[in-house]
Amino acid sequence: MKPVILVIEDETALVTLIRYNLEAEGFEVMDAPDGEEGLLILSENAVDLILLDWMLPDLSGIEICRQIRRRSDIRNIPVIMLTARGEEGDRVRGLNAGADDYLSKPFSYKELIARIHAILRRIRPALEEKTLTFHDMEMNVVTHRVTRDNRSVHLGPTEYRLLWHLMENPGRVFTRDQLINAVWGHDAEVDERTVDVHIRRLRQELNAKDEVDVIRTVRGAGYALDLVG
Numbered sequence: 001m002k003p004v005i006l007v008i009e010d011e012t013a014l015v016t017l018i019r020y021n022l023e024a025e026g027f028e029v030m031d032a033p034d035g036e037e038g039l040l041i042l043s044e045n046a047v048d049l050i051l052l053d054w055m056l057p058d059l060s061g062i063e064i065c066r067q068i069r070r071r072s073d074i075r076n077i078p079v080i081m082l083t084a085r086g087e088e089g090d091r092v093r094g095l096n097a098g099a100d101d102y103l104s105k106p107f108s109y110k111e112l113i114a115r116i117h118a119i120l121r122r123i124r125p126a127l128e129e130k131t132l133t134f135h136d137m138e139m140n141v142v143t144h145r146v147t148r149d150n151r152s153v154h155l156g157p158t159e160y161r162l163l164w165h166l167m168e169n170p171g172r173v174f175t176r177d178q179l180i181n182a183v184w185g186h187d188a189e190v191d192e193r194t195v196d197v198h199i200r201r202l203r204q205e206l207n208a209k210d211e212v213d214v215i216r217t218v219r220g221a222g223y224a225l226d227l228v229g
């Protein structure tokens with residue numbers, strides 16, 4: 001689950017650079033060239049943080065920030081204001097309008113990313129979580145280490161991706177087709193039986209010590225991460 005950042009900024013060259021840097025850092029990026037489109041995106045998508053330019057063609061960043069804070073459905077989304085000005089008065093106005101932080105252009109991407117992480121850690125700790133857990137299993141998505149009942153589980157790359165997808169959605173039943181799309185990609189020509197083969201291997205590794213099976217086979221449907229029996 002990648003945190004989603006909405007960039008409301010009219011300078012397309014800057015948007016391209018921001019997008020490049022944030023995507024490299026593992027964020028999903030959406031962008032809007034003005035406030036109207038930005039507010040529309042916010043109504044229709046789950047956004048985790050907003051980068052908001054101060055000088056925009058229609059509504060100013062300050063006004064957009066005020067509107068965001070007045071709307072109950074989006075008022076809790078953190079906002080970082082971006083501005084060409086650096087005066088203390090603007091900084092105060094931005095923070096008064098409800099911005100969580102403030103960055104003067106030109107800024108370094110290292111600084112921007114550090115500020116984003118700091119806010120997400122404070123506001124949405126789960127988004128910064130590097131470890132997925134289910135029952136007695138743990139998966140560290142940074143080191144790729146998987147443990148069950150504190151013993152290391154060694155998985156091949158395909159089994160690892162399968163388990164990752166299942167651990168991000170515990171209890172949810174996936175068809176073989178959905179697992180192929182998630183693990184091999186939409187263009188992959190993978191037979192449904194290949195999924196069964198990798199699920200079997202995954203089970204063998206996870207249940208090597210005769211632990212309770214954590215992968216449920218749903219007849220006529222597919223597979224789910226679930227405590228079986």
Ligand code: CA
Pocket residue numbers: 009010011053054055056
């Ligand atoms: Ca601008």
